[in-house]
Amino acid sequence: MAVLAFSLWVAAEFSDIVRGALQSVPLAQKESGLALGLSKTQLFLYVLLPQAFKLELPATINLATRVIKTTSILMLISVMDVINVGQQIIEANNQKFPTGVFWVYGLIFFFYFILDYPLSVWAKSLMAKQK
Numbered sequence: 001m002a003v004l005a006f007s008l009w010v011a012a013e014f015s016d017i018v019r020g021a022l023q024s025v026p027l028a029q030k031e032s033g034l035a036l037g038l039s040k041t042q043l044f045l046y047v048l049l050p051q052a053f054k055l056e057l058p059a060t061i062n063l064a065t066r067v068i069k070t071t072s073i074l075m076l077i078s079v080m081d082v083i084n085v086g087q088q089i090i091e092a093n094n095q096k097f098p099t100g101v102f103w104v105y106g107l108i109f110f111f112y113f114i115l116d117y118p119l120s121v122w123a124k125s126l127m128a129k130q131k
Contacts, residue, residue, distance in 0.1 A: 006071065013063050021056035022048060058130070061123040065116050082108055 025048050033043040086104045093100050 010063070010067060013066075014060070017056050017059045017063060018052070021052040021059070024055050025051045054130070058123045058126045061119050061126070065119045065123070068115050068119075069112070082111075 029047055029051065030043065033047040038047070086108050090101050090104050097103075
């Protein structure tokens, strides 16, 4: 049930991104394509879609980072499960390694940082190119 709800959420978010990108393509582009005699399919494939793709890419990357933060895609378990496993490791080894708390939570932080930071940098660079 949770997978279905999550899938519907991602689909709704992504469809909203695509809708916004298609609506942000200037109306003059559509009118110019129709004036050149392009069919609606050709207009969509060769004029609207390439421009909308460039506009939607940063928002899609942002959605991907939100998905990674909301769920743990690589392990198919939630963030709370990763933290709970970290707490179990800490509790099991607390006597031997009193500073293990910092290492375990540091490793969890590093894992999510490695997943999210490159996507965030890529999205920022794409946004800078659009301006």
